[in-house]
Amino acid sequence: MTDIQNKNYIIALDQGTTSSRAIIFDRDANVVCTAQREFAQHYPQAGWVEHDPMEIFATQSAVMVEALAQAGLHHDQVAAIGITNQRETTVVWDKTTGRPIYNAIVWQCRRSTEICQQLKRDGHEQYISDTTGLVTDPYFSGTKLKWILDNVEGSRERARKGELLFGTVDSWLIWKFTGGKVHVTDYTNASRTMLFNIHTLEWDAKMLDVLDIPREMLPEVKSSSEIYGHTKSGIAIGGIAGDQQAALFGQMCVEPGQAKNTYGTGCFLLMNTGDKAVKSKHGMLTTIACGPRGEVAYALEGAVFNGGSTVQWLRDELKIINDAHDTEYFANKVKDSNGVYLVPAFTGLGAPYWDPYARGALFGLTRGVRVDHIIRAALESIAYQTRDVLDAMQQDSGERLKALRVDGGAVANNFLMQFQADILGTQVERPKMRETTALGAAYLAGLACGFWGSLDELRGKAVIEREFEPALDETAKEKLYAGWKKAVSRTRDWEPHEGAE
Numbered sequence: 001m002t003d004i005q006n007k008n009y010i011i012a013l014d015q016g017t018t019s020s021r022a023i024i025f026d027r028d029a030n031v032v033c034t035a036q037r038e039f040a041q042h043y044p045q046a047g048w049v050e051h052d053p054m055e056i057f058a059t060q061s062a063v064m065v066e067a068l069a070q071a072g073l074h075h076d077q078v079a080a081i082g083i084t085n086q087r088e089t090t091v092v093w094d095k096t097t098g099r100p101i102y103n104a105i106v107w108q109c110r111r112s113t114e115i116c117q118q119l120k121r122d123g124h125e126q127y128i129s130d131t132t133g134l135v136t137d138p139y140f141s142g143t144k145l146k147w148i149l150d151n152v153e154g155s156r157e158r159a160r161k162g163e164l165l166f167g168t169v170d171s172w173l174i175w176k177f178t179g180g181k182v183h184v185t186d187y188t189n190a191s192r193t194m195l196f197n198i199h200t201l202e203w204d205a206k207m208l209d210v211l212d213i214p215r216e217m218l219p220e221v222k223s224s225s226e227i228y229g230h231t232k233s234g235i236a237i238g239g240i241a242g243d244q245q246a247a248l249f250g251q252m253c254v255e256p257g258q259a260k261n262t263y264g265t266g267c268f269l270l271m272n273t274g275d276k277a278v279k280s281k282h283g284m285l286t287t288i289a290c291g292p293r294g295e296v297a298y299a300l301e302g303a304v305f306n307g308g309s310t311v312q313w314l315r316d317e318l319k320i321i322n323d324a325h326d327t328e329y330f331a332n333k334v335k336d337s338n339g340v341y342l343v344p345a346f347t348g349l350g351a352p353y354w355d356p357y358a359r360g361a362l363f364g365l366t367r368g369v370r371v372d373h374i375i376r377a378a379l380e381s382i383a384y385q386t387r388d389v390l391d392a393m394q395q396d397s398g399e400r401l402k403a404l405r406v407d408g409g410a411v412a413n414n415f416l417m418q419f420q421a422d423i424l425g426t427q428v429e430r431p432k433m434r435e436t437t438a439l440g441a442a443y444l445a446g447l448a449c450g451f452w453g454s455l456d457e458l459r460g461k462a463v464i465e466r467e468f469e470p471a472l473d474e475t476a477k478e479k480l481y482a483g484w485k486k487a488v489s490r491t492r493d494w495e496p497h498e499g500a501e
């Protein structure tokens, strides 16, 4: 093998909710090549979401090979791989056959709502918040894992005997890429499981006991930037981070007070709080992020479950657009949404409401409403949800953001970005480099293997491509937002459940 000086590339594998991507970066952190494949979403019941872990692995390996081939590179020229992933999504597989015992239960899936209600009835909510930094919601891996162990016959016993392994998508991919040699995760992903103590940085014995999860099946938890092992073709795997933490790192929000919002399937606003695990009073999560060298830092997070997925719904289920990009054209065709609000609570509501029983709805329909208004309302809903979260975060941190840094697939939409600035009354800064999630993973891997010496070498990369200035007057802004709040209130607690009125 050649040494690090002769290896001039890093590959980031960005395993997202809707697609697997591989992006090759050079020494100046420029994108050399990108390959991407979408994969199937499975909705076996209302509010349930699954992926096939084998398809996740197949698409992720395929795009890596494809990107190398397109760039005309050999794997010997790659210094390291950084992995970043959709978080919380839960995979359980057989250690011997390497086959999953059930589909991956996706972060958006609501099937473990009743398990969460039971945790609340048993008085564990405060403990969960204090220890794991999370709210008691089916979003997180722990109750999804319990569901699998409760529902796949014999699985708990097999897990106890060490025959089955659990992992979030990072663990699953690394185990597959290393031919079953390495079973690890990193602190950022572990902090999303509801099984991990974010203060002591250990799996939490009480949570394992409460959810009846055998410790034998859990991965070893490592830092986000170190060499974990090698692929079968010999490339070092040197970085792991949950995609939202990777984006925070890629945007170089490594100092306390720095924040970004990512507009992908969902929207995730994270603010670095340095070495302080700040406890939210307004529905934010406390989570683990990365400091300047990839070490443990903390962040406050506002997680919105349905952002870009609302646009996918217009495309795939309603079939009123052909492509996500078309939404900008249709939204601009009308001067406003004509009083229409779309609340995309398809999988309940995340921050700051945390209502697994909410369901989506369209409000304000009158005879003059056209498809253009509904499309516009869909985009506006993404911006309103971000306002909900930013308001809550600002109340928690006591600071007002001067500007919001953004990234993710949907920031290509100029209408959305302008409406976002308008409804926040805050400037929105869109970076030139949009692949910040992949970039964050690449940085973590590059720092681990000495490809880059420190983040300082790369600070020049954080260039703003466009600033969106708020242009709506205060009264109009607050009137629109009041309508949104009213619409949200009508979607709450929709699904029938124990304890409902």
Ligand SMILES: Nc1ncnc2c1ncn2[C@@H]1O[C@H](COP(=O)(O)OP(=O)(O)O)[C@@H](O)[C@H]1O
Pocket (backbone or CB within 6 Å): 016, 017, 018, 019, 263, 264, 265, 266, 307, 308, 309, 310, 311, 312, 324, 325, 326, 327, 328, 408, 409, 410, 411, 412, 413
């Ligand atoms: N021009 C656009 N306008 C609005 N939404 C968009 C646009 N382009 C992409 N999207 C949405 O962004 C999401 C894809 O972003 P991405 O960051 O790749 O997400 P993920 O990592 O969650 O798979 C999709 O949900 C898609 O509908």
Ligand SMILES: O=P(O)(O)OC[C@H](O)CO
Pocket (backbone or CB within 6 Å): 015, 016, 017, 018, 085, 086, 087, 088, 107, 242, 243, 244, 264, 265, 266, 303
């Ligand atoms: O796939 P994304 O980019 O929407 O991210 C999903 C989040 O990690 C879920 O917590």
